[in-house]
Amino acid sequence: MRIEVNGRSHEEEPRPGQCLRTYLRERGWFGVKKGCDAGDCGACTVHVDGEPVHSCLYPAFRADGRAVTTVEGLASPEGELHPVQQRFLDAQGFQCGFCTAGFLMTTAALDEEKLADLPRALKGNLCRCTGYRAIEDAIRGVRHVEEPAPGESVGRNLPAPAGPQVVTGTARYTFDVDVPGLLHMKLLRSPHAHARITAVDTAAALRVPGVHAVFTHYDAPDRHYSTARHENPDDDPDDTRVLDDTVRHIGQRVAAVVADSEGAAEEGCRRIEVAYEVLPAVLDPEEAMRPGAPVVHDKDAATARIARPRDNVVGEAHGEIGDVEAGFAEADAVYEETFHTQRVQHASLETHGAVGWLDEDGRLTLRTSSQTPFLTRRALCALYDLPLDKVRVMTGRVGGGFGGKQEMLVEDVVALAVLRLGRPVKLEYTRPEQFFGATTRHPFAVRVKAGARRDGTLTALQMRVVSNTGAYGNHGPGVMFHGIGESMAVYRAPHKKVDAFAVYTHTVPAGAFRGYGLSQTLFAVESALDELARRLRLDPLEFKARNIIGPDEGMHAPGGHDDDLHVASYGLDQCLDIVRGARSEPSPPAPEGWLVGQGAALAAIATAPPGGHFADVRVALLADGTYDLAVGTSEFGNGTTTVHRQIAAGELGTTVDRIAVRQSDTDVVRHDTGAFASTGTVVAGKATLRAARALADTLLDFAAARLRVRRAECRLVEDAVVHPGGRLALKELFAAASAVTVELAADGSFGGTPRSVAFNAHWFQVAVDPGTGEMRILRSVHAADAGQVMNPMQCRGQVEGGVAQALGATLFENVRIDGRGAVDTAAFRRYRLPQFADVPRTEVHFMKTTDTIGPLGAKSMSESPFNPVAPAFAAALRDATGTRFTELPLTRDRVWLALDRSGDEAGGGQGQPG
Ligand code: FES
Numbered sequence: 069m070r071i072e073v074n075g076r077s078h079e080e081e082p083r084p085g086q087c088l089r090t091y092l093r094e095r096g097w098f099g100v101k102k103g104c105d106a107g108d109c110g111a112c113t114v115h116v117d118g119e120p121v122h123s124c125l126y127p128a129f130r131a132d133g134r135a136v137t138t139v140e141g142l143a144s145p146e147g148e149l150h151p152v153q154q155r156f157l158d159a160q161g162f163q164c165g166f167c168t169a170g171f172l173m174t175t176a177a178l179d180e181e182k183l184a185d186l187p188r189a190l191k192g193n194l195c196r197c198t199g200y201r202a203i204e205d206a207i208r209g210v211r212h213v214e215e216p217a218p219g220e221s222v223g224r225n226l227p228a229p230a231g232p233q234v235v236t237g238t239a240r241y242t243f244d245v246d247v248p249g250l251l252h253m254k255l256l257r258s259p260h261a262h263a264r265i266t267a268v269d270t271a272a273a274l275r276v277p278g279v280h281a282v283f284t285h286y287d288a289p290d291r292h293y294s295t296a297r298h299e300n301p302d303d304d305p306d307d308t309r310v311l312d313d314t315v316r317h318i319g320q321r322v323a324a325v326v327a328d329s330e331g332a333a334e335e336g337c338r339r340i341e342v343a344y345e346v347l348p349a350v351l352d353p354e355e356a357m358r359p360g361a362p363v364v365h366d367k368d369a370a371t372a373r374i375a376r377p378r379d380n381v382v383g384e385a386h387g388e389i390g391d392v393e394a395g396f397a398e399a400d401a402v403y404e405e406t407f408h409t410q411r412v413q414h415a416s417l418e419t420h421g422a423v424g425w426l427d428e429d430g431r432l433t434l435r436t437s438s439q440t441p442f443l444t445r446r447a448l449c450a451l452y453d454l455p456l457d458k459v460r461v462m463t464g465r466v467g468g469g470f471g472g473k474q475e476m477l478v479e480d481v482v483a484l485a486v487l488r489l490g491r492p493v494k495l496e497y498t499r500p501e502q503f504f505g506a507t508t509r510h511p512f513a514v515r516v517k518a519g520a521r522r523d524g525t526l527t528a529l530q531m532r533v534v535s536n537t538g539a540y541g542n543h544g545p546g547v548m549f550h551g552i553g554e555s556m557a558v559y560r561a562p563h564k565k566v567d568a569f570a571v572y573t574h575t576v577p578a579g580a581f582r583g584y585g586l587s588q589t590l591f592a593v594e595s596a597l598d599e600l601a602r603r604l605r606l607d608p609l610e611f612k613a614r615n616i617i618g619p620d621e622g623m624h625a626p627g628g629h630d631d632d633l634h635v636a637s638y639g640l641d642q643c644l645d646i647v648r649g650a651r652s653e654p655s656p657p658a659p660e661g662w663l664v665g666q667g668a669a670l671a672a673i674a675t676a677p678p679g680g681h682f683a684d685v686r687v688a689l690l691a692d693g694t695y696d697l698a699v700g701t702s703e704f705g706n707g708t709t710t711v712h713r714q715i716a717a718g719e720l721g722t723t724v725d726r727i728a729v730r731q732s733d734t735d736v737v738r739h740d741t742g743a744f745a746s747t748g749t750v751v752a753g754k755a756t757l758r759a760a761r762a763l764a765d766t767l768l769d770f771a772a773a774r775l776r777v778r779r780a781e782c783r784l785v786e787d788a789v790v791h792p793g794g795r796l797a798l799k800e801l802f803a804a805a806s807a808v809t810v811e812l813a814a815d816g817s818f819g820g821t822p823r824s825v826a827f828n829a830h831w832f833q834v835a836v837d838p839g840t841g842e843m844r845i846l847r848s849v850h851a852a853d854a855g856q857v858m859n860p861m862q863c864r865g866q867v868e869g870g871v872a873q874a875l876g877a878t879l880f881e882n883v884r885i886d887g888r889g890a891v892d893t894a895a896f897r898r899y900r901l902p903q904f905a906d907v908p909r910t911e912v913h914f915m916k917t918t919d920t921i922g923p924l925g926a927k928s929m930s931e932s933p934f935n936p937v938a939p940a941f942a943a944a945l946r947d948a949t950g951t952r953f954t955e956l957p958l959t960r961d962r963v964w965l966a967l968d969r970s971g972d973e974a975g976g977g978q979g980q981p982g
Contacts, residue, residue: 071131073097074141082128083331088114088121091128092138098244099139099169099237101467103194103417104499108896110170110193111417114138120177122192139169139237142176152176152206153235158213160227160861161206163197163869164705165234166241166417166467171195175207183207187905194896196415196468197705199872200904202865212861219721221714222924225861226724228710230465230703240464241418242437243496247425251280253485253495254333256323256340257505258315261349261574261889262362265313265322265342272339273325278332281489282340283324285311288484289451292372295475295507296542296579297443299741300679305373305382305541307365310451310480315344316364316539317576318890319504326485326493351889353513353536353571356380364539364572374541382537383545383570385552387626388563395528395563399519403600407516407592408955409938411883412509412876413502414581415901416704418467420506421496422478424486432483433460439473439702440742445734447476448483462733466704470873471580471931473704474744475542477506503894507579508883510535510547510570514592518561518600526561526597526615533568533589538577544570546677547578551585553628554825555593558640558672559615566626574889580744582873582931586673587938591956594669594939599952608943609651609668613644616670623825629678636824637927639853639915643670643829646851646913650831656846658835664846667943668831671935674823675921675928677745681820683752684737685759687716688813689767695720695727697759700740701752702732706930707862708748712756714858715923719760720767741820746928749858751820754923759816766814824919826927827853830871830940836948841964843879843945845908850933853915856925860914863929867912870933876902878938880957 071078073092082091089112092100100123103111107125114123115137116130142150152175155161162168170193182189186204195203205212213227233239270282288311294304311321325336348362355361357379367377375381396402422436432454438444441461448459466473478495485493497505517530533552537544548570556564594612601611617623619638623630647668658664686698697716703709709731713724720727730736732743740752833847850867857863880900886892893899918925938956946952951966 069132073136086128088123088126088128097138113170113173156206158211159206161203164468167195190904199868201868221717247492250492252330256337258320262347263344267343269341273336276336278328279336281326285313297440349574380572382541385568385627388565389626390563392528392563392565396519398527400522402519404517407514409512409588414470414472416468419497422482423494424482425492439469469704470582474580500894504891509581510578512588516592516596518596524614528563529561530565535570537570538575540577543580547585551589554672555589557623557625583934587935591938598943632822636921637917637919639917640827642915643851647831650849662835663948665944665948666833669936669939670829673932675750676820676823681741683755685755685816687759697729698736699731700737702743711858716760746930750922754818755816757923762814824921830936832944834944841960848910851913854929855919855927864912867933872907874934874937
């Protein structure tokens with residue numbers, strides 16, 4: 069057997085059944101990524117004799133005698149980049165970059181004919197971050213990056229510093245490390261939605277050759293914690309154990325097997341014998357709150373921080389501003405409806421996982437795919453009684469997060485194994501495990517009641533929210549509180565009321581996800597106001613414009629957390645002007661006989677979470693004249709590394725190439741809450757600004773002092789020449805000057821408060837085939853108030869990516885749970901992600917505002933573009949069909965069924981035949 073890989077010969081026989089992907093990675097070709105191991109995502113694409121193949125499906129033995137090219141071999145032997153690699157750099161056709169090698173390999177093999185039909189040519193490659201438009205620009209040769217002069221980096225299209233590594237396959241993600249003596253962990257998971265483990269027999273598993281250990285609840289600390297990571301650990305209930313003697317959802321961990329290979333660990337899992345006492349389960353949150361329902365967590369409310377354990381309510385909020393009943397009595401029209409949103413999976417292409425070991429000082433060290441390394445270290449120390457300096461947590465480049473990695477889902481059990489065995493251990497989730505062993509977006513049921521006078525004045529707004537947090541309460545209360553906040557606070561109705569519940573069920577846990585509750589409530593509130601306006605025969609956009617808060621008004625919602633929230637810049641009026649402009653333009657053509665409609669929705673979001681979000685940064689001038697910038701926050705495609713370099717370069721009057729960033733390692737700075745809630749720019753960026761500004765001041769003082777010394781030197785040299793006695797003074801001066809030492813480094817910190825508000829609006833024009841329910845987006849326009857846009861290319865990418873992800877959630881993504889409580893969409897083939905062909909180009913507009921809180925006037929813009937998409941699409945669909953859709957996703961089947969039922973009446977709505 070002989071395979072030539074990038075010109076290098078490999079003669080080792082593959083294992084029976086081994087695929088080419090693992091064969092290549094085991095030989096150090098880490099540019100070949102694992103996204104699904106099922107041939108669905110294309111992250112593992114390589115060339116075999118020049119033909120692109122998904123190496124996860126390609127048997128390694130079939131490559132015998134063939135030439136394999138991975139992304140590492142795409143450049144010339146002299147190091148000259150392949151034209152496709154250069155174009156991906158010029159357009160920055162990536163964010164996290166985990167999919168990039170696959171796209172490069174696919175694109176490099178396309179001929180002119182195939183390049184002309186990119187939706188077809190790229191149907192085998194998925195990207196979860198970019199929304200594909202930056203990829204299309206890259207393939208088409210569009211150049212976005214700029215090279216500004218020193219000190220002029222802010223507001224310019226600076227490229228990501230890791231770009232050259234991303235396009236050559238040398239960027240190192242979590243698992244792209246070769247750790248000698250590495251053991252592999254696999255997890256046995258529960259087949260029951262609710263059961264008590266009465267016995268576990270591990271003897272047969274331990275007899276499997278290569279198995280080193282089996283861990284069960286007998287080995288786990290008898291401590292409860294939350295997998296959610298927050299600055300304040302009290303934000304989440306303590307309801308989780310590393311390994312528990314009760315299982316509360318299908319897919320929960322039961323045992324961990326550690327072995328020499330993944331295969332041996334899997335075999336060990338199969339040999340474990342577990343006896344369960346199966347218990348009644350509850351899958352629906354409304355049923356879970358009824359008297360007599362099975363209790364998910366029978367714990368003490370106060371110590372576990374669960375609002376009402378016996379009622380399965382983990383968190384609740386109730387509040388009223390004014391008198392909502394009086395407000396409805398004043399109204400000429402009242403609209404009331406219940407809206408439902410579904411479970412959505414983050415689907416970051418890099419799965420969850422960690423590699424752990426003890427370093428030479430015996431310190432527990434974890435390299436993990438995390439958005440919160442510092443908070444993870446803190447949790448591990450509490451769990452295993454370790455001092456902070458005995459644990460180090462760091463990340464490589466992280467392959468996407470979207471909030472899903474604001475959890476400790478793997479580090480706890482990897483740490484247990486490393487501490488017990490003293491050996492390096494790796495746990496890497498499979499794609500199916502991402503669906504039943506990680507988290508999802510919280511499904512919400514939102515009953516909205518809204519009343520308004522005939523003149524368009526909103527008199528009252530009321531919501532009842534039931535959020536299904538699944539089997540564990542990680543982020544349950546937080547997502548609920550955020551959901552009821554800005555969605556109501558952006559409207560100035562005098563009377564508002566909220567009742568909200570985050571409820572346990574025996575289903576896969578929900579968690580943090582882009583938008584953090586707002587996308588769910590906004591679908592309900594924006595849709596309800598759109599409908600109310602139509603019933604009053606008012607223009608929905610102008611109705612909303614009449615009732616939004618102004619620039620000098622506060623953001624207030626009943627039951628919300630708004631004490632430190634300020635509208636420190638206001639671009640919502642500009643956002644609405646963008647929508648007005650878009651809809652006044654001529655309509656693109658729609659197929660004959662199709663219904664055409666347009667609709668808009670708006671959104672507001674706080675620029676940081678409540679309760680504080682902390683970042684420390686240190687910047688130092690090095691002897692070679694370059695700068696070392698140490699930040700805690702992770703880079704997972706959010707672009708913060710680029711922005712931090714831009715901020716520092718601007719303050720220090722230099723160019724970004726002179727600033728090297730070290731980040732996301734508990735060894736490099738004192739603390740960082742984490743890269744979530746869009747805080748990478750507004751919190752960590754502000755700490756960078758402060759550090760760079762302090763260092764710039766120090767350098768100016770130092771330069772002035774040196775100048776003074778130099779002038780004095782000159783005078784004394786003159787004196788010494790003229791007056792020999794002056795030599796004594798000269799000596800003294802030199803001695804004094806050499807005693808002056810200056811620390812050419814500075815620290816900066818920010819605590820994330822006060823907070824400002826970012827605004828977004830989205831507008832769609834859609835066409836619907838009344839005969840089939842097929843929908844087409846004719847135009848998609850997004851207005852984003854991000855304050856001072858630090859890097860337009862990157863910020864546009866965040867908007868395009870957020871819109872694309874939201875379109876998936878609007879139109880087809882759905883983590884389905886079957887009647888037993890099992891996830892039945894645990895593969896990309898059953899859980900459809902937006903492909904290149906599904907995502908239209910969105911016209912992105914940035915508003916002209918400067919925030920008085922954010923660094924250099926910037927605001928957050930990572931998660932908010934997601935939020936207005938579903939209600940805007942639903943509004944356009946209502947306009948086209950006359951039917952108000954109240955449940956996501958808006959699948960073609962669902963639309964067709966609704967149109968079929970309503971018959972002529974639906975077709976006779978406000979929509980116009982195209
Ligand atoms: Fe494509 Fe992250 S850049 S998956």
